[in-house]
Amino acid sequence: MKTLLLILAALLALPVLADDGDHYYSTSNLHPDRRLDLWQKECGSCHMAYPPGLLPAAAWRKMMSRLDKHFGADASLSANEQGELTDFLVKHAGSARRVGSEVIRITETPHFVKEHRKIAESVWERASIKSAANCQACHLRAAEGDFSERQIRIPR
Numbered sequence: 001m002k003t004l005l006l007i008l009a010a011l012l013a014l015p016v017l018a019d020d021g022d023h024y025y026s027t028s029n030l031h032p033d034r035r036l037d038l039w040q041k042e043c044g045s046c047h048m049a050y051p052p053g054l055l056p057a058a059a060w061r062k063m064m065s066r067l068d069k070h071f072g073a074d075a076s077l078s079a080n081e082q083g084e085l086t087d088f089l090v091k092h093a094g095s096a097r098r099v100g101s102e103v104i105r106i107t108e109t110p111h112f113v114k115e116h117r118k119i120a121e122s123v124w125e126r127a128s129i130k131s132a133a134n135c136q137a138c139h140l141r142a143a144e145g146d147f148s149e150r151q152i153r154i155p156r
């Protein structure tokens with residue numbers, strides 16, 4: 001009976017583990033292939049390559065269909081590459097339930113807003129941070145998709 005309870009407890013703990021910041025978005029367990037390389041190269045040249053789990057599939061589709069007008073930048077790709085990367089992002093996208101609505105800014109998803117509600121406006125504006133989209137200013141291992149609390153240092 002005791003073992004049964006232990007197994008039950010372990011099973012119940014599983015979703016909690018899966019919800020941990022460093023597991024859910026992790027990019028280190030993505031299958032290393034051509035698409036992963038392409039994503040890191042093309043989507044990591046102007047800013048860090050944002051882990052696909054940060055937005056739901058619908059948001060990635062919307063963003064990828066308008067790369068010529070990408071937040072004021074032109075990030076267009078060949079039709080082939082655009083297709084490959086859309087598949088890649090959609091395949092590894094976050095669940096809409098977890099990351100929220102279909103806004104295409106990660107920093108505007110309800111999930112992001114909730115996790116960062118305690119950070120004062122003046123902090124975002126520091127020269128060492130500049131933009132909320134500059135994840136790696138505070139999350140030391142953001143590029144690997146590790147947003148866990150022990151990997152956070154807010155710069156002065």
Ligand code: HEC
Nearest residue numbers: 042043045046050071073074075104105106107108131133
């Ligand atoms: C030519 C430069 C450039 C390239 C290439 C580029 N981006 Fe961006 N991206 C930007 C700029 C500029 C912003 C706005 C940053 C800000 O507001 O601080 C942005 C913002 C974003 C955001 C929103 C961040 C937020 O505010 O939450 C996402 C998501 C994103 N890019 C994904 C991608 C993906 C996926 C690719 C590859 C297909 C890509 N980007 C390629 C320039 C680029």
Ligand code: HEC
Nearest residue numbers: 020021106115118132133134135137138147148149152154
């Ligand atoms: C100004 C520094 C700063 C920036 C920039 C920043 N964050 Fe955070 N983030 C934090 C802090 C601090 C926390 C912890 C909040 C708390 O626990 O009260 C956090 C929490 C998180 C969490 C939750 C972690 C967990 O274990 O539950 C995620 C996910 C996250 N951030 C993603 C991002 C992403 C993605 C970006 C960029 C688009 C970003 N953050 C930009 C400071 C920052």
